[in-house]
Amino acid sequence: MIVFCRLLLAALLLAGPAMAAESIDTPLADPAAEARARDISRTLRCLVCQNQSIEDSNAPLAQDLRQIVRERVQAGDDDEAVRRFLVARYGDWVLLKPPFKGATLLLWIGPVLILLAGGATVALLYRRQRRQAGAPSPLSAEEAARLAALTGRDNTHP
Amino acid sequence: MTTEPAPKPEKLIRWSFILPVATFAALAAALGVGLTLNPREIPSALIQKPVPQFALPPLGGEGEGLRTTDLASGKPQIINVFASWCVPCRVEHPMLMDLARRGVVLNGINYKDDAGAAATWLRQDGNPFTRIGADKQGRVAIDFGVYGVPETFVITGDGRIAYKHVGPLTEDAIKEKILPLLGLP
Missing domain, CATH: 1.20.5 (Single alpha-helices involved in coiled-coils or other helix-helix interfaces)
Structure with a gap:
């Protein structure tokens, strides 16, 4: 019985992170690039939940957008270029900090x-x-x- | 001793009354207009822009798939982003069938869907689409600025996005926005 409990406990401990890994994105290998991608994601608004950044949101679209941010960072885009990529698709709306311009x-x-x-x-x-x-x-x-x-x-x- | 001419307090009182009331009225009017708008509706950044470059495979291997070059056909067309798991898509489905019966060219982008489930649904309830592209990863939808299904785009004959409707189609949206852009009464 004790052995069974220990096995069960071990299984639960192992299962926890495995289950979490399914819903969490795949971070970039380079920690500096990953940190930069996360910083950019924090400035982008989630279009589904609207008052969260895509970094904070669990919506599937936010997850996709985080992955796109990582891809752009990996491809060598600077922060502004990554934001421009998403603004071209979703408009200024996607920026949590609106740009200073006429409108x-x-x-x-x-x-x-x-x-x-x-x-x-x-x-x-x-x-x-x-x-x-x-x-x-x-x-x-x-x-x-x-x-x-x-x-x-x-x-x-x- | 000279007495000063008496000031006109009634003038000051009038302004100190009118100004706050006018400010309040202006603010109330502005906020009132704000209440009638839909804050969840995000204006599309792609209006009047050419359709993004893309090529999607057909749904479950049958049909032609959908690509950018299919859309600049000289005739206005519709792109509808849909999924079999999306309940509002089922609500608007009869309206799409109606448009198809009227000879409108409808293209479907099947968003993050199971090909089998989508095919079964279209077999049962009818398939209004001339072409369907399967967007398994949802990346083409992102290029279109889609943030929820269903979304419907009207594409001009020269391949530009003329209009985008977010959420299930309504009779009003079809009558007032979509049909005029398609050149239909």
């Missing part, structure tokens, strides 16, 4: 514009309020008398 101008400078507009509005309102308040009105006789009583000095005629 995305508002996306990039929008927050700055809103901040500037907000700041300008606040400054304008503040200046208006100040101007409207104007110079403080002179003290009335009653107020002057009260101030004099409080400070012990005669402030009515400075």
